[in-house]
Structure formats: structure tokens, C-alpha cells
Amino acid sequence: MQRAWQHTLGHKDELKSGTAATVIELEDVPPGALFSEPFAQNIAQKARSKLTVKQLYDDIDWPHVRGIGAATILRIWLKYVPSLSPHRAAVEVLFTVKHNKHRLRLRKSKIHTLRATNIDESTTVGAASVLRNLLAQLFITPVSLVNWMFMLYGDQLTIDRIRKIIRYTAKCDTPHEQHKWALPIIQLWHMKWAWQKAIFRLHWHSDLAKGTFGLHHDIVLIEREKFERLRSFDSTSFRFIAAPARLAKKKAVKNNSCSAARTEFSNGDQALVTLCNFMRVTLWYMELCASIAEGDIGRSFEVIKLLRFSFWGAGSTNYGNELLELACNSLYEFSEDLKTAVLNNYLANLSGRIGHWLELDLLQEHFNFWIKRLFNAKSHDFDGQHLAEAVGLNIAGISKLRETFPGLFGLKRNGQRHTDASTIHDINQLGNHFRKIMYSNTKAAETNHMTTGGQSVAADEPEPVLSADPGFPAAPVTVSKGILDVGEFITGG
DNA sequence: GCTCAGAAAAGCGCGATATC
DNA sequence: GATATCGCGCTTTTCTGAGC
Numbered sequence: 001m002q003r004a005w006q007h008t009l010g011h012k013d014e015l016k017s018g019t020a021a022t023v024i025e026l027e028d029v030p031p032g033a034l035f036s037e038p039f040a041q042n043i044a045q046k047a048r049s050k051l052t053v054k055q056l057y058d059d060i061d062w063p064h065v066r067g068i069g070a071a072t073i074l075r076i077w078l079k080y081v082p083s084l085s086p087h088r089a090a091v092e093v094l095f096t097v098k099h100n101k102h103r104l105r106l107r108k109s110k111i112h113t114l115r116a117t118n119i120d121e122s123t124t125v126g127a128a129s130v131l132r133n134l135l136a137q138l139f140i141t142p143v144s145l146v147n148w149m150f151m152l153y154g155d156q157l158t159i160d161r162i163r164k165i166i167r168y169t170a171k172c173d174t175p176h177e178q179h180k181w182a183l184p185i186i187q188l189w190h191m192k193w194a195w196q197k198a199i200f201r202l203h204w205h206s207d208l209a210k211g212t213f214g215l216h217h218d219i220v221l222i223e224r225e226k227f228e229r230l231r232s233f234d235s236t237s238f239r240f241i242a243a244p245a246r247l248a249k250k251k252a253v254k255n256n257s258c259s260a261a262r263t264e265f266s267n268g269d270q271a272l273v274t275l276c277n278f279m280r281v282t283l284w285y286m287e288l289c290a291s292i293a294e295g296d297i298g299r300s301f302e303v304i305k306l307l308r309f310s311f312w313g314a315g316s317t318n319y320g321n322e323l324l325e326l327a328c329n330s331l332y333e334f335s336e337d338l339k340t341a342v343l344n345n346y347l348a349n350l351s352g353r354i355g356h357w358l359e360l361d362l363l364q365e366h367f368n369f370w371i372k373r374l375f376n377a378k379s380h381d382f383d384g385q386h387l388a389e390a391v392g393l394n395i396a397g398i399s400k401l402r403e404t405f406p407g408l409f410g411l412k413r414n415g416q417r418h419t420d421a422s423t424i425h426d427i428n429q430l431g432n433h434f435r436k437i438m439y440s441n442t443k444a445a446e447t448n449h450m451t452t453g454g455q456s457v458a459a460d461e462p463e464p465v466l467s468a469d470p471g472f473p474a475a476p477v478t479v480s481k482g483i484l485d486v487g488e489f490i491t492g493g
Numbered sequence: 494g495c496t497c498a499g500a501a502a503a504g505c506g507c508g509a510t511a512t513c
Numbered sequence: 514g515a516t517a518t519c520g521c522g523c524t525t526t527t528c529t530g531a532g533c
Contacts, residue, residue: 157506
């Protein structure tokens, strides 16, 4: 048998790429909302060039953000303090009534999976081929796309490529060739993962494994060192060895910029500000997850407004750019009816049950999983007739069949979810640790001392110069012009 | 030692899998 | 179980050299 590592001209590794898509029937679309002309006119006026940071900041509904943060904390208390359960209904009312924004009508989404193809959509040319393929599969003629738009939901890469297609074909002759009919809209599941990665990256603090706080420290404390560090968290140690001179220069530059950022973001206790920031972004993340599951896409977008800043701060520039596109669409270019149409169809609900809404890209990922699980023959392409038609077109039904099939033979039906591991001991361990830290900090405060990075420094002494290595993060995630003080930072405005 | 422009390198996004 | 690698297009950051 020839092994994979025995590479010859006739035997080598190959990365196979393919594309699968799903059509979801639109619901609750105001008449004329998808008419393309008003949208094209608004874009032609180039109103987005007036966009300012202040506008984005003012667009955030801070009272809502504060209210929803408090409500999320109440939910956590209810989960872990049984005696509070009589208040459950009152807490839920906060989400369903008081802070309700744009709740989708409960329904069972009508979905139709399409043929899989072996087109690689990661290139602009490939993405254009995918679009042509989709239209051909749906028997949509160019003439019928003269006046109408077609909502295309996808992950960041897909949406980015579609935007490139629109830009590259802007000088073509017909609206169809110009892709004026394509309305790319980013989906939320991949974005949630990217944000989670950003949160970890900003609060990991690789140097503080044995210190007092930071996710790296927490992971060590609960003995989960094998946790994947989401790649590239740690600085590459080779650089420290190979180019000490260059590093020294870099350190000098970074030291200046970091200390400036640190003093701007706090009036003394950077550790407190960082911890508050971590708790805030975590609450926002939980709120995004909850609002999606509950089908309140309005609440989701209140969090996404915050992410317009967070992704830029975290270095996820592709997502930052995409959210700015979405902000421009929302603020200047979408009509009210189009906004309603987009929001009303942002999520899907396969079961029609309360709390079972999910992102469209997650839905597609589930189908992708089953396509590959059911037909894992490595010598076939994704557009082989069997895979494309027998499997691809019927994948939703096949995956449902798998759920019901054992029951037909009297076999026990598998549950729909995994049992969560009990984390009570981990929580107690962390709680005990932070209680000690809090006690020691209180003692330090009583003696008029300021704590910095786990070391006590007398208040009348000059502020210590922090090292260039990122013991503390240089900048909290969501700020405007870097002028928030601690009080504002905690309350969110 | 500074600015500027252009070149080069790094980063980002996606998912499967070989390999340690 | 963790992670480097595969490929590609694009953006952003960093490096380099010229000129003052």
C-alpha cells in the first residue's frame, strides 16, 4: 500500500473544495421591499462617505445594553440559585417584553437544499460560478432579475467574494451582469466563533498563567492546560532568539504606545478595567447567543452594533470591515421595508418551537456535515451525480430519516443533545480563588496601596513602568476615542 | 533622523486530515 | 488531542531604501 507521505507524480495530496447551498422561502416581506431601484439610488448618492465614529457610537442603544446585561446576570443567578426560581417568570418578561426589539414570528421555516457542486467559492471567479449555478438550478432567468434583489446569506468569506464580484462587474452592461440583484448579508454563526476567538485573544495574557487573572490563568487553575489556545496566541519564541536587536527596537516603540493606551483607559487600576471589560463582552456574547435562539433578531443587532468596534480592536479586520458595510447599509442604503425583510428572514426555525431558532450558516454547516458523513468516498467529486442529486437534494430528509429510523424498528431513539459535564467543582475553584484575590485587594486598599499586576505599590510612589510584554492588554475592546474612565467603562456609557 | 513609496511579509477566512 | 498544512485572494502591517 502506498502511504500518503510517499509523494510521487501520480500520487499526491489534493485539497477538494465544493459548495452546497440551501434555499429558504422568505416570509413576512413587505410588498416591494426587494425592488432593487431604491437601493441602487441610495448607493449612488454615496451618503455612506459621511459616516463617522460618533454616529456608530450614538447608534448603540446604551440603556438597552445596560438593561439586557442586568437581565442576563439575573438569568445566571436563577440557573445557579434554586431558591430564586419563583422569580423566573418575571425575569423572562424582561427579555420578552421590556427589552424586546424585533422578535420573529414563530413559524416552521420552509427549506430546500440544492445540488452540491465542486466549485471552489473561495476565489472570486469561483463565487461568481456558484451564483450562476444557483440561478440555473432555480430556473431564474436574467430578465427576471432586472428589477429585483436576491438575498444571499453566507459566512464572511462568501460574502466578501460576492462583494468583490459586485465591485469588479460594476461597469458591465446590464443589471444582471453587474450583479445588482445580489444582496450579500453576513450570517452570525461563524461570526460568533470569530468573536469568541477575539475575546480569548484579548484576555488570554500568556505571561500570567501563575498570576492573578486572565483566561490563561483561569485555565491553569482548573487544570485544563490542554485547551487549544486558538493558534497564534503566544508570541513566537524564535523571534526572541533570532532577532534580539530588532525586538529591542520594537519593544521601545510598543512600550510607548502601550503605556499611553493604558493611562487613557483607566485612572489607575487597569486590571479592574480589563476585568470589567471581559465581563461585559462575555455578557454581550451570551446575549447574542440567547437572542438568536429566542428569535429576537433586534436584540442580536443591538449586540452587533457593539461588535462594529470590537472586531477592529481585536484585529479581526475582515469582520470589522463587513460590519461597517452592514452599518452603511442599515444607516443609509436600506429602505425601512428592506430592513424589515432582511431582519424577518435572518434566522431559521426547523421545528417551529420556541427557542429553537438558528443561524442560516449553522443550518448549512449541519447539511454539509451530513453530506460528507453519508457520502465519504474520497475518490468522488462533490458534483458527481449521486452526491449532487441523490444526496445533496435530499439531505434534509435523509438527516431527518436518520432520527426517526431507529424508532421504526423499536430501537431506543438517541437524544438530541449531549449531557453537559458538571462544572460545579471548577466554578467553586475559581470562586474560591477570586474571593481570596478580592480579600487581599481590599486589605491592600485599606492600607492605601495600589495593586498592579499582582504587586503592591505605595500610592505616593510614581506609577511603575509596565514592561513591553503584554501582561495586561494594551486596550480594552470597545471604546470610543479612548477617553472613557473606569466609571463610564463599567456602566457602559 | 525623518518622510515617503514600493516591496515583502503577515494576517485573515474556510475545513479536512496527516502526523506527532 | 493538538496542530501544521493544504490553496487562494485579498487587506493590512512591516520592512527597506531613496532622498532630503
